[in-house]
Amino acid sequence: MSDLAINVRQMTRCFGKNIAVDHLDLQIPRGTIYGFLGPNGCGKSTSIRMLTGLLTPTSGEVEVLGQRLPQYAEALRLRIGYMTQKFSLYDNLSIRENLSFVAQIYGLNSRQSRERVNELLALYALDKRQTQLAGSLSGGQKQRLALAAATLHHPNLLFLDEPTSAVDPENRREFWERLFDLCNAGTTILVSTHYMDEAERCHALAILENGIKRADGSPAELMATLGAHVLEVEGDDLRTLKSQLTQCPQVLSTAQLGTRLRVLVRDQTEQPQQWLQAQVNGRRIEAVRPSLEDVFVACTGQHSVSSATARAGSDSEQGERHV
Amino acid sequence: MFEYRVNSNPLIATWRRVAAIVVKEIRQLARDRMTFGMIVMIPLVQLLLFGYAINTDVRHIPAGLVDLSQSSYSRELIAMTEASQTVDFVRVYASAQEAEQAIIRGDVKAVLYLPADLGQRLSVHPAFNRDSGHSNSQTLQPVGQWLVDGGDTVIAASIRSLRQLPLDTLAGRTLKDNVPTFEVVQFFNPEQRSVVNIVPGLLAIILTMTMIMFTSAAIVREREQGNMEFLIATPVKPMELMIGKIVPYVLVGLIQVGIILGIGHLLFSVPVRGGLLTLLVAALLFIFASLTLGLVISTIAKTQLQAMQMTVFILMPSILLSGFMFPYEAMPQLAQVISEALPATHFMRMVRGIVLRDALLWDLQRDALWLAAFTLGGLAFAALRFKKRLD
Ligand SMILES: Nc1ncnc2c1ncn2[C@@H]1O[C@H](COP(=O)(O)OP(=O)(O)OP(=O)(O)O)[C@@H](O)[C@H]1O
Ligand SMILES: [Mg+2]
Numbered sequence: 001m002s003d004l005a006i007n008v009r010q011m012t013r014c015f016g017k018n019i020a021v022d023h024l025d026l027q028i029p030r031g032t033i034y035g036f037l038g039p040n041g042c043g044k045s046t047s048i049r050m051l052t053g054l055l056t057p058t059s060g061e062v063e064v065l066g067q068r069l070p071q072y073a074e075a076l077r078l079r080i081g082y083m084t085q086k087f088s089l090y091d092n093l094s095i096r097e098n099l100s101f102v103a104q105i106y107g108l109n110s111r112q113s114r115e116r117v118n119e120l121l122a123l124y125a126l127d128k129r130q131t132q133l134a135g136s137l138s139g140g141q142k143q144r145l146a147l148a149a150a151t152l153h154h155p156n157l158l159f160l161d162e163p164t165s166a167v168d169p170e171n172r173r174e175f176w177e178r179l180f181d182l183c184n185a186g187t188t189i190l191v192s193t194h195y196m197d198e199a200e201r202c203h204a205l206a207i208l209e210n211g212i213k214r215a216d217g218s219p220a221e222l223m224a225t226l227g228a229h230v231l232e233v234e235g236d237d238l239r240t241l242k243s244q245l246t247q248c249p250q251v252l253s254t255a256q257l258g259t260r261l262r263v264l265v266r267d268q269t270e271q272p273q274q275w276l277q278a279q280v281n282g283r284r285i286e287a288v289r290p291s292l293e294d295v296f297v298a299c300t301g302q303h304s305v306s307s308a309t310a311r312a313g314s315d316s317e318q319g320e321r322h323v
Numbered sequence: 324m325f326e327y328r329v330n331s332n333p334l335i336a337t338w339r340r341v342a343a344i345v346v347k348e349i350r351q352l353a354r355d356r357m358t359f360g361m362i363v364m365i366p367l368v369q370l371l372l373f374g375y376a377i378n379t380d381v382r383h384i385p386a387g388l389v390d391l392s393q394s395s396y397s398r399e400l401i402a403m404t405e406a407s408q409t410v411d412f413v414r415v416y417a418s419a420q421e422a423e424q425a426i427i428r429g430d431v432k433a434v435l436y437l438p439a440d441l442g443q444r445l446s447v448h449p450a451f452n453r454d455s456g457h458s459n460s461q462t463l464q465p466v467g468q469w470l471v472d473g474g475d476t477v478i479a480a481s482i483r484s485l486r487q488l489p490l491d492t493l494a495g496r497t498l499k500d501n502v503p504t505f506e507v508v509q510f511f512n513p514e515q516r517s518v519v520n521i522v523p524g525l526l527a528i529i530l531t532m533t534m535i536m537f538t539s540a541a542i543v544r545e546r547e548q549g550n551m552e553f554l555i556a557t558p559v560k561p562m563e564l565m566i567g568k569i570v571p572y573v574l575v576g577l578i579q580v581g582i583i584l585g586i587g588h589l590l591f592s593v594p595v596r597g598g599l600l601t602l603l604v605a606a607l608l609f610i611f612a613s614l615t616l617g618l619v620i621s622t623i624a625k626t627q628l629q630a631m632q633m634t635v636f637i638l639m640p641s642i643l644l645s646g647f648m649f650p651y652e653a654m655p656q657l658a659q660v661i662s663e664a665l666p667a668t669h670f671m672r673m674v675r676g677i678v679l680r681d682a683l684l685w686d687l688q689r690d691a692l693w694l695a696a697f698t699l700g701g702l703a704f705a706a707l708r709f710k711k712r713l714d
Contacts, residue, residue: 052556054713073711077558088553092354093347104343105557107336133354149553 035205091135139166235283344567538617597677615701
């Protein structure tokens with residue numbers, strides 16, 4: 001048996017003329033947490049739907065848990081769990097009713113079902129509201145319920161499509177604790193996100209843009225092989241400096257962080273620090289450790305939406321950095 | 324690694340999944356107060372409407388009168404006409420022109436015109452004077468005239484039935500002298516009340532409406548509310564989903580059958596001559612067929628609105644062509660072909676047979692088999708059309 005949970009070669013999916021996923025290659029080892037990082041519309045959900053057998057690839061080969069898709073999609077249903085991007089349990093059923101329904105669908109008898117549901121209610125701190133209708137739950141509660149439902153049948157492989165988009169940082173941390181528990185028990189997890197801090201928690205990740213994989217590897221590898229130097233300029237009138245630097249071909253991107261300007265200077269530039277010093281009229285310059293966000297920007301040439309306001313280096317974690 | 328080894332027996336797993344869907348549907352239905360209310364209100368209101376308001380036995384039509392003769396004959400003729408209860412003379416006009424104006428204005432639906440020479444006309448009329456020797460109907464003058472608003476065909480038809488008012492009593496003879504050409508022997512429904520025919524028919528129409536409506540939304544709703552993506556990622560099989568969606572509504576259908584027949588019996592004294600068991604089997608066959616038809620719609624429609632439109636598209640011919648409104652035998656051939664394709668037609672025949680004629684299932688086997696075949700075919704079609712795919 002292969003030690004890859006997911007093995008994908010040249011997976012492509014077109015919608016009419018649009019190419020949603022473009023010749024994607026993926027090798028995801030068993031027992032790891034793998035991330036899909038990318039902006040809206042980059043093909044994260046489409047990829048996951050192909051990997052769960054819900055969409056047929058236009059071309060390419062897909063092997064999940066050693067089984068070929070789409071031929072063996074039905075056989076895989078018992079071994080994979082899928083938490084959809086949009087809440088897809090029943091709004092007019094209570095938490096317990098939803099979970100019991102899922103348990104029965106997966107073939108548990110009533111005793112097994114009751115035990116497993118109780119276990120999950122306790123694990124995801126939902127036991128106090130088990131009779132509340134799912135439609136009236138908060139974003140974080142809904143997300144915990146959805147995770148409970150997706151993991152109810154102990155899947156070997158779990159797909160989570162933007163599981164934390166409606167969840168505060170505190171709950172998000174708690175959520176990731178559960179994911180590491182599952183991973184520890186042997187579950188392979190594929191999670192899509194557009195949060196940098198979540199991507200950094202993955203064992204490995206792929207950065208997607210317009211359906212194309214721009215880079216992949218562990219966060220550390222990605223940061224180490226970043227094709228740019230990261231420098232921060234401190235001083236005043238940074239807006240003018242920013243627009244001036246953006247013109248230079250040596251500069252990959254700039255982003256203001258409070259009183260500092262984070263500048264990515266291309267690797268090809270010789271003596272990048274000296275070069276930049278010459279551009280900044282005596283403002284102070286400091287070389288900093290690259291963050292995953294820098295990797296993302298370098299890979300996609302995209303500016304992140306909130307980089308101007310969010311945190312600086314990779315030293316703290318509380319920022320909600322969006323792509 | 325731990326893995327559930329639950330369903331060694333696939334039949335047990337199938338049974339659990341169907342049960343899961345049935346329980347889920349019932350829970351959702353129970354939470355939906357509006358739908359729950361409609362299950363009871365639709366048959367109730369329709370039955371009262373059709374039973375009381377929509378009466379095809381026309382009585383007491385407001386009519387006008389022009390009596391130029393003012394004779395004892397005319398007074399007696401008027402009294403006889405009113406005694407038939409078909410018309411009530413509510414206005415009196417001085418001339419034919421005035422009466423015509425009244426009809427145009429809509430004051431009355433019909434006017435009886437009795438000419439000044441009524442006595443003279445009567446004396447030569449064969450219905451009055453058997454010995455008049457007047458046999459040439461070409462030159463025979465009628466005794467009086469009805470002016471009728473033809474816009475309403477039901478009223479016009481009722482007035483037309485007054486044309487042959489027998490004049491024997493007027494002439495001082497007893498009615499038994501009147502020798503009918505044909506003898507009519509009335510089987511079933513001796514009082515000729517249309518409600519006796521309408522209630523069983525209404526059963527077919529109401530079930531068509533509610534059953535198709537419930538399931539036609541069933542699959543689309545899951546799609547529209549975003550539940551489908553989760554559901555198709557589970558091991559549930561299309562046929563299990565279809566059966567699970569149908570079963571709860573079979574119960575709903577039976578409740579409605581109970582309401583309609585119960586009230587029909589209590590309020591309108593509609594007899595149930597046939598066996599209740601036969602009726603139950605027929606109703607079940609039709610409920611299954613209608614629910615299946617709804618499911619087929621549900622797998623075709625993209626939105627709940629589309630499902631609703633397609634339901635109406637089926638409902639209209641079911642009301643008009645199933646034999647509910649017009650007798651099947653009197654329809655043009657094309658209409659009969661369409662009619663045969665509707666489950667409602669087959670049930671209409673069965674239920675009228677059972678309720679009014681005490682027919683046995685054996686006598687109705689063709690319609691029963693048709694409904695059963697329709698259900699199986701429809702289920703297979705819906706399950707095949709339903710793909711556990713998003714593309
Ligand atoms: N059913 C569909 N028909 C046509 N185009 C589609 C369909 N599904 C997705 N697409 C297109 O494919 C592209 C990728 O969509 P996808 O939903 O995979 O993005 P995503 O990465 O999940 O985005 P988000 O972060 O917003 O969820 C988009 O351009 C989208 O418009
Ligand atoms: Mg998505």
